[in-house]
Amino acid sequence: MTTFRIALIPGDGIGKEVVPPACEVLDAVGAANGFDFDYTEFDWSCERYAREGAMMPEDGIEQLRPHDGIFLGAVGYPGVPDHVSLWGLLIPIRRQFDQYVNLRPIRVFDGVDGPLRDAAGTDLVIVRENSEGEYSEIGGRMNVGTPYEMAVQESVFSRRGVTRIVDYALDLAETRGRQLTSATKSNGIVHTMPFWDSIVEERCAERPSVAWDSEHIDALAAKIVLDPRRYDVIVASNLFGDILSDLAAGVAGSIGMAPCGNINPEREYPSMFEPVHGSAPDIAGQGVANPLGAIWTAALMLDHLGHDEAAVQVVSAMEELLSSGGPRTADLGGTASTTEVTRALIDLL
Ligand code: NAI
Ligand code: MG
Numbered sequence: 001m002t003t004f005r006i007a008l009i010p011g012d013g014i015g016k017e018v019v020p021p022a023c024e025v026l027d028a029v030g031a032a033n034g035f036d037f038d039y040t041e042f043d044w045s046c047e048r049y050a051r052e053g054a055m056m057p058e059d060g061i062e063q064l065r066p067h068d069g070i071f072l073g074a075v076g077y078p079g080v081p082d083h084v085s086l087w088g089l090l091i092p093i094r095r096q097f098d099q100y101v102n103l104r105p106i107r108v109f110d111g112v113d114g115p116l117r118d119a120a121g122t123d124l125v126i127v128r129e130n131s132e133g134e135y136s137e138i139g140g141r142m143n144v145g146t147p148y149e150m151a152v153q154e155s156v157f158s159r160r161g162v163t164r165i166v167d168y169a170l171d172l173a174e175t176r177g178r179q180l181t182s183a184t185k186s187n188g189i190v191h192t193m194p195f196w197d198s199i200v201e202e203r204c205a206e207r208p209s210v211a212w213d214s215e216h217i218d219a220l221a222a223k224i225v226l227d228p229r230r231y232d233v234i235v236a237s238n239l240f241g242d243i244l245s246d247l248a249a250g251v252a253g254s255i256g257m258a259p260c261g262n263i264n265p266e267r268e269y270p271s272m273f274e275p276v277h278g279s280a281p282d283i284a285g286q287g288v289a290n291p292l293g294a295i296w297t298a299a300l301m302l303d304h305l306g307h308d309e310a311a312v313q314v315v316s317a318m319e320e321l322l323s324s325g326g327p328r329t330a331d332l333g334g335t336a337s338t339t340e341v342t343r344a345l346i347d348l349l
Contacts, residue, residue: 001035002034003037004036005038005066005067005069006037006040006067006068006069006071006301007039007040007071007270008071009042009070009073009075009089010041010045010072010073011044011045011074011279012045012073012074012077012284013074013279013280013284013285014283014289015045015073015279016073017284017291017338018074018289018291018293018338019071019294021294021339021342022071022294022297022298023037023298025314025346026301026302029310029314032313033313042056042064044056044057044060046077046080049077049080049085055075055084055088056092060089061092061096064097067270068270069273069304070093070270071273071297072090072272072273072274073274074275074279074280075278075279076279076281077279077281091135093262093272094130094262094272097269097271098131098269099130099131099271099272100129100131100164100263100264101127101165102130102261102262102263103125103126103128103261103300104127104248104258104260105123105125105259105300106122106124106125106228106249106251106252106258107123108120108121108252109252109318109319110319110322111323111324112253112332113253115250115251115253116225116251119228119229119252121229122251123232124228124231124233125232125233126234126236126241126244127165127168127169127235128236128237128240128244128245129162129235129236129237129238130238131238132156132158132238133237133238133239134237134238135239136154136156138153138154138156139152139153157192157195162195162200163199163203166204168265169233169234170204170210173233174210176232176233178209178211179210179212179231179233180233180234180235181213181214181232181235182197182215182235183214183215183237184200184214185216185217187216197214200214217240217243220234221247224244224248224251225247225251228248245258245276246276249276254331254332255276255277256277256289256292256329257292257293257332258296259273259275259297259299259300260273260275261297261301262274263304271301271304273297273298273304275293275297287337287338287339288337289338290328290329290331290338291329291342291345292318292341292345295314295342296314296315296318299314313349317345317348317349318345321341321348326341327340327344
């Protein structure tokens with residue numbers, strides 16, 4: 001029997017409420033398919049920061065390294081600035097483990113009333129560059145506190161970085177609807193975006209099996225709302241991909257259902273899986289968080305671990321739960337608790 005070693009970082013708020021349901025689902029689907037999980041839990045969080053002055057210990061990255069995967073709930077706690085939680089935990093893990101793909105599938109499930117009149121059947125994946133781009137540490141502030149105060153922040157786009165994310169998106173498109181859309185803004189951002197576009201064109205020319213086009217990010221945002229079904233795989237820079245994926249998750253009905261993988265495709269390092277949503281302090285502690293984002297995230301991890309059939313079983317159970325009018329949490333218009341949704345899903349599995 002294969003045992004996967006998983007590092008669990010529940011984090012703060014509802015992160016701690018959605019990780020146990022995801023583990024229950026992983027254990028159930030593992031038992032049915034002949035593998036299991038050995039979890040190691042880490043209390044790294046904003047609560048730890050408030051107590052000890054750091055999100056994770058100094059050798060945190062080393063502690064994570066031997067695992068087959070990392071599963072994170074969410075971090076964020078009132079009183080701890082958001083850049084502390086991001087740059088003290090998530091970004092170091094993504095960068096040290098070269099998790100350069102941020103994978104965010106979006107679907108409008110039957111039985112979920114999204115905000116759009118006609119979005120049924122929407123099924124797309126946003127492939128966000130996760131290691132460079134607009135989220136760089138290069139820059140600074142000058143003349144702080146004077147009338148001449150200024151701030152500069154540089155974007156970083158490398159040939160290697162753009163090439164590998166576009167290639168990953170093309171590989172993914174080949175396994176899906178064979179259609180790739182690149183998000184650009186080369187009319188306004190005149191150095192990095194034309195560079196991005198030229199590499200997209202180069203890589204796509206080598207992959208005639210995938211149809212592709214390129215759209216300016218502003219127009220693309222409007223089209224995702226007006227006609228989300230037309231998209232299959234969208235490849236985007238770090239910032240554009242971040243914004244588009246929350247937009248698309250909104251289109252799908254609830255951010256509480258959106259999954260995410262931070263992936264090192266070469267498997268030199270563990271990949272990290274986390275629902276898109278944050279720690280939701282407004283509903284934390286009430287037992288009403290939607291566990292489906294974390295559960296779908298667990299399916300992404302199963303896929304990455306080579307158990308794609310088990311991943312399909314989990315997503316099929318979600319489809320069945322939602323389309324049959326099964327219990328759902330308040331964000332989806334229901335009254336069920338986190339536990340009730342989890343139980344119903346495991347029964348279907
Ligand atoms: P959020 O995602 O925590 O909440 C936004 C809204 O969606 C809230 O009304 C919340 O109740 C609702 N919501 C989110 N997930 C839900 C779920 N599973 N079920 C039902 N409703 C859900 O985003 P917000 O409020 O902007 O951020 C709160 C904290 O989380 C901040 O400290 C922020 O920095 C952090 N955060 C952390 C992330 C991470 O760990 N990857 C990602 C996004 C935010
Ligand atoms: Mg985001």
